[in-house]
Every structure is written in structure tokens, then in C-alpha cells.
Amino acid sequence: MIDIHALTSGNSRALAKAITLVESKKLEHRSQAQELLEAVLPQTGNSIRIGITGIPGVGKSTFIEAFGLYLVSQGKRVAVLAVDPSSPIAGGSILGDKTRMELLSRSNDAFIRPSPSEGSLGGVALKTRETMLLCEAAGYDVILVETVGVGQSEYEVASMVDFFMVLMLPNAGDELQGIKKGIIELADALVINKADGESINLAEQTRRHYQNALHLLRHNSFWTPQVMSCSALKQENIEAVWGMISGFQIDATKNGSLSEKRARQAREWMSKLLHEMLDMKLKEHPQVKAEMPLLNQKVTNGETTPFLAAQRLIELLFSDKKET
Ligand SMILES: Nc1nc2c(ncn2[C@@H]2O[C@H](COP(=O)(O)OP(=O)(O)O)[C@@H](O)[C@H]2O)c(=O)[nH]1
Ligand SMILES: [Mg+2]
Missing domain, CATH: 3.40.50.300 (P-loop containing nucleotide triphosphate hydrolases)
Incomplete structure (x- = not known):
């Protein structure tokens, strides 16, 4: 675990450890890292x-x-x-x-x-x-x-x-x-x-x-x-x-332009991450994965419109939300 007090008092070993946590690809590290970041955000x-x-x-x-x-x-x-x-x-x-x-x-x-x-x-x-x-x-x-x-x-x-x-x-x-x-x-x-x-x-x-x-x-x-x-x-x-x-x-x-710029940058990052997360959900979703090739085919052959195919995939993505 990261010693937040050591980190915020400038201990470079604690900082290096925290960065390693942030850089980790392990899922449990990801959530630990986000918790840490949120905790230090005021500083x-x-x-x-x-x-x-x-x-x-x-x-x-x-x-x-x-x-x-x-x-x-x-x-x-x-x-x-x-x-x-x-x-x-x-x-x-x-x-x-x-x-x-x-x-x-x-x-x-x-x-x-x-x-x-x-x-x-x-x-x-x-x-x-x-x-x-x-x-x-x-x-x-x-x-x-x-x-x-x-x-x-x-x-x-x-x-x-x-x-x-x-x-x-x-x-x-x-x-x-x-x-x-x-x-x-x-x-x-x-x-x-x-x-x-x-x-x-x-x-x-x-x-x-x-x-x-x-x-x-x-x-x-x-x-x-x-x-x-x-x-x-x-x-x-x-x-x-x-x-x-x-x-x-x-x-x-x-x-005030400095804080304005930073706030804008943070919002842009949120939006970018939201799109990436949605994209990941789409790629992982079993029904979306199953129907994607068929819909690709239909769009290729002109049997359905790109709009309808995209709409169908979005419906699949959100259809099971009530059950979970
Ligand atoms: N004459 C001169 N050479 C420089 C200057 N700054 C860097 N160099 C040289 O340019 C080369 C590349 O420098 P480097 O800092 O590694 O460039 P980087 O690839 O952009 O990181 C090295 O041989 C440096 O010594 C400078 O202000 N004047
Ligand atoms: Mg260099």
C-alpha cells in the first residue's frame, strides 16, 4: 500500500511506488490507483x-x-x-x-x-x-x-x-x-x-x-x-x-485562464475516456461480439443501413442492463 503521508511530504520513494501503481495494468491496481489519485487530488x-x-x-x-x-x-x-x-x-x-x-x-x-x-x-x-x-x-x-x-x-x-x-x-x-x-x-x-x-x-x-x-x-x-x-x-x-x-x-x-484551461483539459479527458470505455464494453459484450460479423456482412451487401446496424448493436449493449 502507498503511504499517502510519505507521498505528500515529498518522499521520493513513496512517489516512485505510487507511480508504479498508476502504471500497472492489473485491474485491482487500477482501482487502487484511482482511489489514491482521488485522495491526493486536493493537494x-x-x-x-x-x-x-x-x-x-x-x-x-x-x-x-x-x-x-x-x-x-x-x-x-x-x-x-x-x-x-x-x-x-x-x-x-x-x-x-x-x-x-x-x-x-x-x-x-x-x-x-x-x-x-x-x-x-x-x-x-x-x-x-x-x-x-x-x-x-x-x-x-x-x-x-x-x-x-x-x-x-x-x-x-x-x-x-x-x-x-x-x-x-x-x-x-x-x-x-x-x-x-x-x-x-x-x-x-x-x-x-x-x-x-x-x-x-x-x-x-x-x-x-x-x-x-x-x-x-x-x-x-x-x-x-x-x-x-x-x-x-x-x-x-x-x-x-x-x-x-x-x-x-x-x-x-x-x-483565471490557467484554471479554466485545466478544467477544460480535464473535461476533455473525461470525454475521451468515456468513449474509450464504451468502445471497450462494446468489444467485450458477448452478444455484440456474436452479431457484429453478421451485421458487417449485411451492411457490406446493402441489406441494411449502417444506422440500423449501429442502433441494433447499441440496443444489444444496453439490453441486459436490467438483469445485472
Ligand atoms: N552547440 C550546441 N549544441 C547543443 C546544444 N544543446 C544540445 N546540443 C547538442 O546537441 C546534441 C543533441 O542533444 P540532446 O539534448 O541529446 O537532444 P534531444 O535528442 O533533443 O534530447 C548533443 O550532442 C548536444 O550536446 C546547444 O545549445 N548548443
Ligand atoms: Mg533527448
């Missing part, structure tokens, strides 16, 4: 949740090391999580990159957790969401959620954080950046990394390029997305990146 929400994405090699791990160490030096406690639908052993993921976060991983004020290898209901992203809540209950002030951008992971990360940041290379033009369409539009900040040495001028050019490009986008938030540059390796301008994000945190807290 959550007191962090700033920051999403970080960018192509492999852009410098995410180096940035997180520099940024995390800076935050620790400012008295913050930092948790680093990852959403990566590929195996955590594969290259590019947090685990393989722990060497680039050597100092941070040794800090008592930092907690680094690799991506869960898989999730059933809600996927890897749900596990990370729940882990984020546990970290908040354990008193972490800043949660960094990294993704290497496989599959839908950038969208999933953007939908669980307060502030979404895209790291970029000093190379003007999206084509060269290998960034998926739509990601730039989700960004609260674009940060051109590796603005050092011979790349300083190119980084500045790239910064201006995106600064102009962002003006063309419409934003339905009080926040105007920012474009900055930094050097994670030389630890330059890292403080300015934090200045921008903490400025956002202060304003978004004051004007």
Missing part, C-alpha cells in the same frame, strides 16, 4: 506544467538539464516526465538520455521518470497525466513533460500542460525543422536552441522568421506566443526562458 494543481517537444537532436535533454538545474538553484523542485509511445529503451527517449541529465538526476530536488512503456485505457498519455498529479501531490513546483513527437504524442502533451514549448534548430523554415504541421499553432513559445558559436546569426534570423510567421496566426488566448533563442549547452538565456514562463504563470493565474 494537486500547485505546479506549472510545461510541455517540451522538438525533433531528436534539437537539444531537449540538454535543455532540460540546464533549465532544471537553473530552477533547482532558484529553490524549485522539478519533476521530469516523458510521453513517448515508443519503447523507453529506444533512442531519443528520456531513459537513453539520462547521461545528458546527469547533474539534474543526482539532485535531491529533481525527480526524473521515463515514459511508461505502454498504457491500456487512455494510453501512455493518461499514465503521464496521472503521474503528473502524483508529482504535484509530492510538492514538485515545476513539471516538465518531454516528448520526442512520435504519433500523436505532441498533441497529447499539449493537452495536458499549461505551457507548451517547441524547441527548434537555427535553420529558418519549417521544412528543415521536420516539425509536424499544426504543432507550431499549439505552441506558447518557440525556442531556438543552439544559439551559440557559429550559429548565433542563423539563430537570430530563424527567430525573426518565426516571430513574423507567428503574427499571422490567430490566437484565442490572452497570451501572445513568444519566440526566443537560447543555448542549452552554454546555459545562455535559460533564465530568460523561465522569466517568460513564470510571467505567463502569474498572468494566467491572475486572469
